[in-house]
Amino acid sequence: MKIIVTGGAGFIGGNFVHYMLNKYNDYDIICLDALTYAGNMETLEPVMHNPRFKFYKADIADRNAVYEIFEKEKPNIVVNFAAESHVDRSIDNPSIFLQTNVLGTGVLMDACRKYGIDRYHQVSTDEVYGDLPLDRPDLFFTETTPLHTSSPYSASKASADLLVQAYHRTFKLPVTISRCSNNYGPYHFPEKLIPLMIANALYDKELPVYGKGENVRDWLYVEDHCSAIDLIIHKGRVGEVYNIGGHNEKTNLEVVKIILKELNKSENLIKYVTDRPGHDMRYAIDPTKIHTELGWLPATKFEDGIKKTIKWYLDNKTWWQNIINGEYKNYYERHYKGR
Ligand code: NAD
Ligand code: TYD
Numbered sequence: 001m002k003i004i005v006t007g008g009a010g011f012i013g014g015n016f017v018h019y020m021l022n023k024y025n026d027y028d029i030i031c032l033d034a035l036t037y038a039g040n041m042e043t044l045e046p047v048m049h050n051p052r053f054k055f056y057k058a059d060i061a062d063r064n065a066v067y068e069i070f071e072k073e074k075p076n077i078v079v080n081f082a083a084e085s086h087v088d089r090s091i092d093n094p095s096i097f098l099q100t101n102v103l104g105t106g107v108l109m110d111a112c113r114k115y116g117i118d119r120y121h122q123v124s125t126d127e128v129y130g131d132l133p134l135d136r137p138d139l140f141f142t143e144t145t146p147l148h149t150s151s152p153y154s155a156s157k158a159s160a161d162l163l164v165q166a167y168h169r170t171f172k173l174p175v176t177i178s179r180c181s182n183n184y185g186p187y188h189f190p191e192k193l194i195p196l197m198i199a200n201a202l203y204d205k206e207l208p209v210y211g212k213g214e215n216v217r218d219w220l221y222v223e224d225h226c227s228a229i230d231l232i233i234h235k236g237r238v239g240e241v242y243n244i245g246g247h248n249e250k251t252n253l254e255v256v257k258i259i260l261k262e263l264n265k266s267e268n269l270i271k272y273v274t275d276r277p278g279h280d281m282r283y284a285i286d287p288t289k290i291h292t293e294l295g296w297l298p299a300t301k302f303e304d305g306i307k308k309t310i311k312w313y314l315d316n317k318t319w320w321q322n323i324i325n326g327e328y329k330n331y332y333e334r335h336y337k338g339r
Contacts, residue, residue: 002028003233004075006060006108007082009039011188012123012222016081019226021047028052030073032066033082034059034100037327042319043187060104063111070115077233079121080108086191087127087153088335091277094152101156102163109167109175121233122164122177126218126245127154129179131280134214140286141179143241150278165239174238178229181245181285184305185222186312190320190328193217194306197256198313199320201265208336211275213253216282220246221300221308231294245285246298255306262310273339 003020007013008031020029029047033039035057047053054073058065060082082104084090084097105122112120129141130148147162149155167173188195197207228244236242250258253270260267290296300308313320324332 001026001077002030002073002075003077003079004030004032004069004073006032006078006080007039008055009033009035009041009044010081010085011038012183012225013081014040014043014187015185015222016079016226016229017044017047017053019223020230021050021053023230028054030069030075031055032058032060032069036084038085038189040187040319040323042322060108061099063107066107066111067114070111074115075117077119077121078108078112078117079123079229079233080105081123083157084153087151088191088276090151090153090156094156097152097156098159102159105160106163109164109173112173113167113171118174119233119238120164120173120175121229122160122175123229124161124177124179125154125157126179126181126243126283126285127151127280128158128161130154132282132284134216134281140284141243142286143179143243143289150280161241168239176232176236176238177241178232179241179243179285180225180228181218181220181283183220183222183225185309186316187319188222188309190324191331193252194255194259194309195313195320197259198263198310199324201260201263201269202313204265204269206271207256207260207269208271208273208339209252209256210273211279212272213256214251215279216249216251216284217255218245218284219248219250219255219302219305220244220298221305224298224300227299228290228296231290231296235294237293242290242294243285243287244290244296245287247285247287248302249282249284250302258306259310262307273336
């Protein structure tokens, strides 16, 4: 079995590479990643010498490069994690989101059609469903909830999902799509809420909470996302969408306070800053389908996952300090200055 994992130098793709190489000792994993600001070879350092792992630096939207890799590797399965993934950056500069998330997905599927594969899996997000109101805790996203996007990021991911479904219907490409809630865990780029708050708290820097901090996210430990994708690519029904989430809703303020408590830091570090434009209020996944059809359940409770994550950031300071002391510094200053 040979699997092409795109975006494997990023947060979830990197965790998936480690998960699959550990779980299957007869699978070859081929990583294809453009190494944008979010891609980090240090994440893949532990597997670079594994004979069952290979890395290609390539852009999924570069047709020639992608075809060349498919021609050479002839994968059985493709799992597409590669994407521009940060909502705030999509507000600053939408066009790269269309380029990678939509056109890149199209190129990958064309390669799958040309060279033939057993499965193309699109890693999507619950953000394609838009948001839910805070005063309706009875509502959840199901796979039939209409797509209703808020940010250029979520709009680009929804567009890609529609394209994937069209390739299935028109060309009979054997596809599956998963829509997961917010992930957290090791190798998470420090621009995102949880790692940003851990890093800032460790430096006694202000913790910038958008608006009132009342927005709700449904947090899932990254390894549980990996186990769900593993099940879908092996047992999921072709043409289907599977929601992934563990019923673990928290307001941003709750998350930030938990992190401060774990690190024994003062809540005075919290700074309320100008809200994100178009900020989605609440995400909440109904995971009934993946549970009943494939038997998937998350293994890690938030209370344990957040402790493990904080410990990972404490034990792997060089990994994230290299990032925050590099080009990311400029982004941080631009994005948070005067907010
Ligand atoms: P990330 O930003 O940490 O990593 C993205 C990776 O893709 C990086 O390694 C980057 O170099 C690579 N990449 C970007 N553009 C590329 C291109 N044109 N060609 C090849 N590689 C490219 O993202 P993440 O948080 O790991 O998210 C991975 C996937 O999961 C994305 O598709 C995202 O939409 C989806 N997702 C993320 C979350 C979450 O909470 N982070 C939740 C649900 C779904
Ligand atoms: P983020 O990690 O960017 O994920 P997403 O927007 O895709 O859910 O943000 C999670 C939540 O945290 C979101 O409601 C925005 C909020 N947030 C802050 O309050 N401050 C910050 O500095 C960041 C990056 C996010």
